[in-house]
Amino acid sequence: MATDTAPDTRTPGVATGPGLTSRPSSPYTDGTWRTVIALLAEASDGTVAVNRGWDLDWERRQLAAAAASGRSHLSVRLHDDEVMIGPLWRPGTAAGCAGCAEVRERTIREHPLVGDLTRATAAPSPSAPLLPELLRATLEYLAQRPLGPGEAYAVSAKGLRRHRVARSFHCPLCGPDEARLDGTAPPSPLALTGRPASAGDPTRSADSRLVERGLLRDRLVDARFGPVRAILRESHAPFAMSMAVVADAPAMGHGRAQTFAETEPVAVLEAYERLGGFPYDIPVLTGRAYKDVAEYAVDPGTLGRYTQEQLDHPTSRVTPSDENTEMDWVWGHDLADGRALLVPADHAFYQYEYAFRRDRRAARAVGPHERKHYFYESSSGCAVGAGLEEAALHSLFELAERDAFLTCWYRARPLPYIPESSITDPTSRAMIELVRARGFDVHLLVATRDIALPVVWVLAVNREIPFPATFSSAGSGADPQSAIRGALREVAQLVTNPVDWTREQVEPMVEDPWLVQELEDHVRFSSLPETRERATVALGGPAVTLEEAFPGWPERLARESGGDVRGALDFVRSLFADAGLDQVVLVDQTSREHADAGISVARAVVPGILPMCFGHAQQRLAGLPRLEAALRGTGQEHRALPYDPHPFP
16 A cells, blocks of 8 residues: 655645645544545555546556556545545456546536646645545445545435546547657558358347447446436437447447337447547648658548539538648558558547647637538548447448448439338338338339449428428448338337428528538438428339349358458449449557447548538539549539439438
């Protein structure tokens, strides 16, 4: 057991930091602290240090000393009405430390000290008269049930609460060393690993436990420290739906399924996917022009370009760039040979902001139109998995879905459709009946184009009233039934949600599509009766059965993969190559927060594919040869860019 080298002489065993002073009236007597320290030392089998309030420099010294000795460390912080014991930090484990706890508790915008962990806070002498006795009882309990790595106890007059604190990439104590975040040196070549696939799903690892009931809840959900603060249940959705609340994520994660138990892990995984949208602890190479790194970088011009009219428009959110423009880059790997390649940072990480990079405070000092982007991206192509191979595979499925949907939309030609009578999946049939009961006809359109993966476009057309006119969604996956089910859930939610806009509010978009600026605007645009025929032009194609639409799926992937997720990834990549998309660069978005939870996050960057963007000025469609080829002979090829706003939700 060890304490700080400069304990407060008036309260033996209590270590204080600069500016923190103890008071003689403290109810924590010498005997109390002797008991506290003895029990904590026995329970933690490591160093113990006690302080009043929070002091970063003091905590840093304690952690450094413990790390040097290779021992566990337990920090105890005294507050007016609470004693925080832990979390127990243990070297070599994914255990959160006192700094992680402080960061996570402050990760709310309203906290007066958020982002300023360097400011020491002194707590007055604890004034709750029962607190010392509660603390003594807690420690006796703790001796019977020791803390594990990353666990903490909060002791207050309200009782005892046990918490698990996950590591944070924002932690100033155990977080990443800034020097290691310099992306100057390329990483080693990528070596993918074979992962036996699940017997029922060739796209998922057999040993994955991510959707196991309760696993992610036990690891990650904590109302005080998070990372997931709560899992909420949506009572108005026409199916089981849960939302995972993560304080630092741009939006909640959503899970949809037949039961709430199934939705919980899906919601958490989606929230963690969104946490991968910024390179918090991933190296970044700053301030390099493409002409200086062209030998080992993806050509930004192959990722789609904006027209000059878009760049000049007031609603544009991007800054013009060329091969001489200095920008930031991150490393990815070419899946063909594993070599490291640079990718523009704000293309690889859709939340990347030049205005603040890793300084979270600066992000709040600028408005959305003051932030600089060279690419204005969405989360399209970001996916999670139990390993990098699994995440990469699902990233490709999503990119294929969005590419096919957009191509079909811009071609504006009738598509084959799957009659409702050929759908045998009971959940899908229930969703169809629900949508029909709300006055909409449901059309299951085959959207697969040159990337030979199952893709379906579900188009709901209002048959009773003019407004809202249509809603759309899309689905993809190895199993066509699952793809249809997922797309139907999206449309069913759109149809059943109350329309929170009026026809008059959005009608100006018909004459001026530049008013379509956000994701929600695309849905509103497609709800107008004036845009109905633009969507229904996709109707009138031939009827096909599910087997005719997607012959051999999902058995085809199971066969071609050889029962391995990496084999499935190789096969799907070959389908991209068959469509002329022969380069796939994988960006590993996995932070240590993901890795600690057993989650991998990836984004596949595919030069030449159609990007899913939101906002008329942000549609990046120039310089895409596949799109130009797809439009030939349709009457659409001579239209000026950007084309009609798409209806993707």
